[in-house]
Amino acid sequence: MSIAWYLALSAIVFSLGAVGVMVRRNPLVVLLCLELMLNGGNLALIAFSRMWGNGDGQILALVVMTVAACEVCIGLGMIVALYRRRLPIDVDELRELQG
Protein backbone atom coordinates (compact mmCIF):
# COMPACT_ATOMS: atom_id res chain seq x y z
CA MET A 1 0.00 0.00 0.00
CA SER A 2 1.35 3.39 -0.86
CA ILE A 3 1.62 6.08 1.79
CA ALA A 4 -1.02 8.19 0.04
CA TRP A 5 -3.77 5.79 1.20
CA TYR A 6 -2.79 6.26 4.82
CA LEU A 7 -2.70 10.03 4.39
CA ALA A 8 -6.18 10.02 2.83
CA LEU A 9 -7.49 7.91 5.72
CA SER A 10 -5.95 10.30 8.26
CA ALA A 11 -7.64 13.25 6.51
CA ILE A 12 -11.00 11.43 6.64
CA VAL A 13 -10.63 10.66 10.36
CA PHE A 14 -9.56 14.22 11.13
CA SER A 15 -12.53 15.77 9.34
CA LEU A 16 -14.97 13.31 10.92
CA GLY A 17 -13.64 14.43 14.29
CA ALA A 18 -14.01 18.08 13.31
CA VAL A 19 -17.62 17.49 12.26
CA GLY A 20 -18.27 15.82 15.62
CA VAL A 21 -16.79 18.75 17.54
CA MET A 22 -19.01 21.16 15.63
CA VAL A 23 -22.20 19.10 15.70
CA ARG A 24 -22.42 17.31 19.04
CA ARG A 25 -23.67 19.02 22.19
CA ASN A 26 -22.57 16.70 24.96
CA PRO A 27 -19.08 17.81 26.11
CA LEU A 28 -18.10 14.18 26.71
CA VAL A 29 -18.71 13.40 23.04
CA VAL A 30 -16.91 16.59 22.05
CA LEU A 31 -13.86 15.29 23.96
CA LEU A 32 -14.17 11.94 22.16
CA CYS A 33 -14.22 13.76 18.81
CA LEU A 34 -11.11 15.70 19.84
CA GLU A 35 -9.49 12.30 20.35
CA LEU A 36 -10.51 11.40 16.81
CA MET A 37 -8.79 14.52 15.47
CA LEU A 38 -5.61 13.77 17.42
CA ASN A 39 -5.65 10.21 16.11
CA GLY A 40 -5.92 11.44 12.53
CA GLY A 41 -2.83 13.54 13.15
CA ASN A 42 -1.07 10.54 14.71
CA LEU A 43 -1.79 8.36 11.70
CA ALA A 44 -0.33 10.97 9.35
CA LEU A 45 2.76 11.32 11.56
CA ILE A 46 3.40 7.59 11.59
CA ALA A 47 2.80 7.31 7.85
CA PHE A 48 5.40 10.02 7.23
CA SER A 49 7.75 8.30 9.64
CA ARG A 50 7.38 5.10 7.61
CA MET A 51 7.89 7.05 4.41
CA TRP A 52 11.33 8.26 5.43
CA GLY A 53 12.32 5.20 7.48
CA ASN A 54 12.97 7.49 10.42
CA GLY A 55 11.70 7.26 13.99
CA ASP A 56 11.14 10.95 14.67
CA GLY A 57 7.50 10.84 13.61
CA GLN A 58 6.83 7.97 16.00
CA ILE A 59 8.32 9.93 18.91
CA LEU A 60 6.11 12.87 17.96
CA ALA A 61 3.11 10.52 17.88
CA LEU A 62 3.95 9.36 21.40
CA VAL A 63 4.12 13.00 22.55
CA VAL A 64 0.73 13.63 20.91
CA MET A 65 -0.69 10.68 22.85
CA THR A 66 0.69 12.20 26.07
CA VAL A 67 -0.99 15.50 25.25
CA ALA A 68 -4.24 13.63 24.54
CA ALA A 69 -4.05 11.95 27.94
CA CYS A 70 -3.55 15.36 29.61
CA GLU A 71 -6.50 16.78 27.69
CA VAL A 72 -8.69 13.86 28.79
CA CYS A 73 -7.63 14.38 32.41
CA ILE A 74 -8.45 18.10 32.45
CA GLY A 75 -11.58 17.78 30.34
CA LEU A 76 -13.09 14.99 32.40
CA GLY A 77 -12.21 16.91 35.57
CA MET A 78 -14.12 19.91 34.23
CA ILE A 79 -17.11 17.74 33.30
CA VAL A 80 -17.20 16.22 36.79
CA ALA A 81 -17.00 19.73 38.26
CA LEU A 82 -19.92 20.81 36.04
CA TYR A 83 -21.93 17.84 37.21
CA ARG A 84 -21.20 18.61 40.86
CA ARG A 85 -22.44 22.18 40.50
CA ARG A 86 -25.66 20.93 38.88
CA LEU A 87 -24.91 22.77 35.63
CA PRO A 88 -26.38 21.32 32.43
CA ILE A 89 -24.00 18.96 30.63
CA ASP A 90 -24.54 20.66 27.30
CA VAL A 91 -22.21 22.99 25.45
CA ASP A 92 -25.10 25.05 24.08
CA GLU A 93 -26.42 25.82 27.54
CA LEU A 94 -23.05 26.77 29.00
CA ARG A 95 -22.58 30.35 27.93
CA GLU A 96 -20.78 31.64 30.98
CA LEU A 97 -17.31 30.85 32.19
CA GLN A 98 -17.76 32.29 35.66
CA GLY A 99 -16.34 30.22 38.48
Added chain:
Amino acid sequence: MSSVFFFIAAIGVIAGALGVVLMRDPFFAVLSLVVHLVSLAALFLLLRAQFVAAVQVVVYAGAVMVLYVFVVAYVGGEGEAIGERLRGSTPAAGGGPVASGLRGLGAVLGAALLVELLIALLGTGLEAIGHEGAPFTTAHGEAQTFGTPAYIGNLLLTRFLLAFEIASFLLLIAAVGGVVLARRRRGLGDEEDEDVLTPLQLVRPRDTGTMAEAVGTQRGRR
Protein backbone atom coordinates in the same frame (compact mmCIF):
# COMPACT_ATOMS: atom_id res chain seq x y z
CA MET B 1 -1.79 -9.28 1.42
CA SER B 2 -0.95 -6.06 3.21
CA SER B 3 -3.56 -4.22 1.16
CA VAL B 4 -6.27 -6.64 2.37
CA PHE B 5 -5.26 -5.93 5.96
CA PHE B 6 -5.16 -2.22 5.22
CA PHE B 7 -8.72 -2.17 3.91
CA ILE B 8 -10.08 -4.28 6.79
CA ALA B 9 -8.42 -1.99 9.34
CA ALA B 10 -9.45 1.14 7.44
CA ILE B 11 -13.09 0.03 7.46
CA GLY B 12 -12.80 -0.48 11.23
CA VAL B 13 -11.23 2.96 11.67
CA ILE B 14 -13.90 4.78 9.66
CA ALA B 15 -16.78 2.79 11.18
CA GLY B 16 -15.49 3.57 14.68
CA ALA B 17 -15.14 7.26 13.86
CA LEU B 18 -18.65 7.39 12.38
CA GLY B 19 -19.96 5.63 15.47
CA VAL B 20 -18.38 8.26 17.74
CA VAL B 21 -19.95 11.08 15.77
CA LEU B 22 -23.39 9.53 15.22
CA MET B 23 -24.14 7.46 18.34
CA ARG B 24 -26.75 9.05 20.57
CA ASP B 25 -25.71 7.41 23.81
CA PRO B 26 -22.25 8.62 25.02
CA PHE B 27 -21.53 5.13 26.32
CA PHE B 28 -21.81 3.61 22.84
CA ALA B 29 -19.72 6.49 21.49
CA VAL B 30 -16.93 5.49 23.90
CA LEU B 31 -17.21 1.84 22.86
CA SER B 32 -16.98 2.69 19.16
CA LEU B 33 -13.95 4.84 19.93
CA VAL B 34 -12.35 1.66 21.34
CA VAL B 35 -13.06 -0.09 18.01
CA HIS B 36 -11.49 2.89 16.23
CA LEU B 37 -8.37 2.81 18.40
CA VAL B 38 -7.78 -0.93 18.02
CA SER B 39 -8.15 -0.73 14.23
CA LEU B 40 -5.78 2.21 14.21
CA ALA B 41 -3.27 0.10 16.16
CA ALA B 42 -3.50 -2.50 13.38
CA LEU B 43 -2.67 0.23 10.87
CA PHE B 44 0.31 1.26 12.99
CA LEU B 45 1.53 -2.33 12.85
CA LEU B 46 1.25 -2.23 9.06
CA LEU B 47 3.35 0.93 9.12
CA ARG B 48 5.96 -0.93 11.22
CA ALA B 49 5.44 1.16 14.35
CA GLN B 50 5.24 -1.79 16.73
CA PHE B 51 5.92 0.11 19.93
CA VAL B 52 3.43 2.86 19.17
CA ALA B 53 0.81 0.23 18.31
CA ALA B 54 1.35 -1.52 21.64
CA VAL B 55 1.14 1.80 23.52
CA GLN B 56 -2.02 2.64 21.60
CA VAL B 57 -3.74 -0.57 22.68
CA VAL B 58 -2.50 -0.68 26.27
CA VAL B 59 -2.61 2.98 27.27
CA TYR B 60 -5.16 4.51 24.95
CA ALA B 61 -7.73 1.78 24.37
CA GLY B 62 -7.15 0.43 27.86
CA ALA B 63 -6.53 3.10 30.46
CA VAL B 64 -7.89 6.28 28.91
CA MET B 65 -11.07 4.59 27.72
CA VAL B 66 -11.69 3.13 31.18
CA LEU B 67 -11.50 6.70 32.50
CA TYR B 68 -14.07 7.74 29.92
CA VAL B 69 -16.37 4.85 30.79
CA PHE B 70 -16.25 5.78 34.47
CA VAL B 71 -17.09 9.41 33.80
CA VAL B 72 -19.90 8.45 31.41
CA ALA B 73 -21.31 6.14 34.07
CA TYR B 74 -21.04 8.97 36.60
CA VAL B 75 -22.47 11.77 34.46
CA GLY B 76 -23.74 10.50 31.13
CA GLY B 77 -27.43 9.68 30.92
CA GLU B 78 -28.65 12.36 33.25
CA GLY B 79 -26.71 15.03 31.39
CA GLU B 80 -28.49 14.20 28.16
CA ALA B 81 -31.83 14.29 29.95
CA ILE B 82 -31.09 17.73 31.44
CA GLY B 83 -30.24 19.11 28.02
CA GLU B 84 -33.40 17.72 26.47
CA ARG B 85 -35.58 19.06 29.24
CA LEU B 86 -34.15 22.57 29.19
CA ARG B 87 -34.37 22.72 25.44
CA GLY B 88 -37.90 21.37 25.39
CA SER B 89 -37.86 20.52 21.70
CA THR B 90 -38.21 17.52 19.42
CA PRO B 91 -36.41 14.55 20.92
CA ALA B 92 -35.51 13.00 17.57
CA ALA B 93 -33.31 15.71 16.10
CA GLY B 94 -32.12 16.94 19.49
CA GLY B 95 -32.85 20.56 18.60
CA GLY B 96 -35.19 22.97 16.90
CA PRO B 97 -35.03 24.04 13.26
CA VAL B 98 -32.25 26.50 14.00
CA ALA B 99 -30.11 23.84 15.64
CA SER B 100 -30.62 21.34 12.81
CA GLY B 101 -29.69 24.03 10.27
CA LEU B 102 -26.50 24.71 12.17
CA ARG B 103 -25.90 20.96 12.27
CA GLY B 104 -26.10 20.74 8.48
CA LEU B 105 -23.74 23.70 8.26
CA GLY B 106 -21.31 21.79 10.46
CA ALA B 107 -21.40 18.80 8.11
CA VAL B 108 -20.81 21.07 5.11
CA LEU B 109 -17.85 22.70 6.85
CA GLY B 110 -16.46 19.26 7.64
CA ALA B 111 -16.73 18.18 4.01
CA ALA B 112 -14.96 21.37 2.92
CA LEU B 113 -12.23 20.66 5.46
CA LEU B 114 -11.86 17.12 4.11
CA VAL B 115 -11.49 18.32 0.51
CA GLU B 116 -8.98 20.91 1.60
CA LEU B 117 -6.93 18.40 3.60
CA LEU B 118 -6.93 15.90 0.74
CA ILE B 119 -5.71 18.59 -1.66
CA ALA B 120 -3.05 19.64 0.82
CA LEU B 121 -1.84 16.11 1.59
CA LEU B 122 -2.10 14.38 -1.77
CA GLY B 123 -1.43 17.33 -4.01
CA THR B 124 1.93 18.13 -2.51
CA GLY B 125 3.78 16.61 -5.42
CA LEU B 126 6.06 14.71 -3.04
CA GLU B 127 7.43 11.76 -4.97
CA ALA B 128 7.65 9.48 -1.93
CA ILE B 129 3.91 9.61 -1.23
CA GLY B 130 3.23 7.20 -4.07
CA HIS B 131 5.74 4.63 -2.84
CA GLU B 132 5.63 2.02 -0.13
CA GLY B 133 8.12 3.84 2.06
CA ALA B 134 11.56 2.91 3.28
CA PRO B 135 12.82 -0.61 2.46
CA PHE B 136 12.55 -3.43 4.95
CA THR B 137 16.26 -4.17 4.93
CA THR B 138 19.24 -1.89 5.25
CA ALA B 139 21.86 -1.47 2.58
CA HIS B 140 23.89 -4.28 4.15
CA GLY B 141 21.00 -6.72 3.90
CA GLU B 142 20.06 -7.05 7.55
CA ALA B 143 16.57 -6.36 8.86
CA GLN B 144 15.67 -2.84 9.99
CA THR B 145 15.32 -2.20 13.71
CA PHE B 146 13.00 0.69 12.89
CA GLY B 147 10.02 1.01 15.22
CA THR B 148 11.01 -1.61 17.78
CA PRO B 149 10.89 -0.73 21.50
CA ALA B 150 14.70 -0.67 21.66
CA TYR B 151 14.88 1.81 18.80
CA ILE B 152 12.18 4.07 20.30
CA GLY B 153 13.73 3.90 23.76
CA ASN B 154 17.12 4.76 22.37
CA LEU B 155 15.69 7.81 20.58
CA LEU B 156 13.65 8.91 23.61
CA LEU B 157 16.62 8.86 25.96
CA THR B 158 19.15 10.42 23.60
CA ARG B 159 17.88 12.77 20.92
CA PHE B 160 14.45 13.48 22.38
CA LEU B 161 15.34 13.53 26.06
CA LEU B 162 14.07 17.10 26.50
CA ALA B 163 10.73 16.31 24.86
CA PHE B 164 10.43 13.23 27.05
CA GLU B 165 11.00 15.21 30.25
CA ILE B 166 8.64 17.99 29.20
CA ALA B 167 5.95 15.39 28.45
CA SER B 168 6.37 13.89 31.91
CA PHE B 169 6.03 17.33 33.52
CA LEU B 170 2.94 17.96 31.41
CA LEU B 171 1.40 14.72 32.70
CA LEU B 172 2.16 15.71 36.28
CA ILE B 173 0.59 19.15 35.83
CA ALA B 174 -2.47 17.62 34.19
CA ALA B 175 -2.88 15.09 37.01
CA VAL B 176 -2.73 17.85 39.64
CA GLY B 177 -5.11 19.99 37.59
CA GLY B 178 -7.58 17.14 37.25
CA VAL B 179 -7.59 16.56 41.00
CA VAL B 180 -8.05 20.28 41.69
CA LEU B 181 -10.88 20.61 39.17
CA ALA B 182 -12.82 17.54 40.25
CA ARG B 183 -12.42 17.78 44.00
CA ARG B 184 -15.36 18.34 46.28
CA ARG B 185 -15.58 22.05 46.89
CA ARG B 186 -16.00 23.36 50.40
CA GLY B 187 -17.04 26.93 50.96
CA LEU B 188 -15.24 28.99 53.59
CA GLY B 189 -18.29 29.35 55.80
CA ASP B 190 -19.29 25.73 55.48
CA GLU B 191 -18.92 24.25 58.94
CA GLU B 192 -21.16 21.24 58.88
CA ASP B 193 -18.64 18.89 60.36
CA GLU B 194 -17.59 21.25 63.15
CA ASP B 195 -20.52 20.30 65.32
CA VAL B 196 -19.28 16.78 65.81
CA LEU B 197 -18.03 16.69 69.38
CA THR B 198 -14.77 14.90 69.95
CA PRO B 199 -13.27 14.12 73.34
CA LEU B 200 -10.45 16.57 72.68
CA GLN B 201 -12.87 19.50 72.58
CA LEU B 202 -13.92 18.81 76.15
CA VAL B 203 -10.44 19.24 77.53
CA ARG B 204 -9.16 22.19 75.56
CA PRO B 205 -10.54 25.44 74.14
CA ARG B 206 -12.35 25.29 70.85
CA ASP B 207 -9.88 26.99 68.54
CA THR B 208 -6.62 25.64 69.87
CA GLY B 209 -4.07 25.18 67.17
CA THR B 210 -6.02 26.98 64.42
CA MET B 211 -5.48 30.24 62.59
CA ALA B 212 -8.33 31.77 64.57
CA GLU B 213 -6.29 31.41 67.76
CA ALA B 214 -3.24 32.88 66.07
CA VAL B 215 -4.99 36.12 65.09
CA GLY B 216 -6.71 36.43 68.43
CA THR B 217 -10.32 36.06 67.33
CA GLN B 218 -12.32 33.22 68.73
CA ARG B 219 -15.27 32.22 66.67
CA GLY B 220 -18.30 30.30 67.77
CA ARG B 221 -18.00 31.05 71.48
CA ARG B 222 -20.77 29.57 73.50
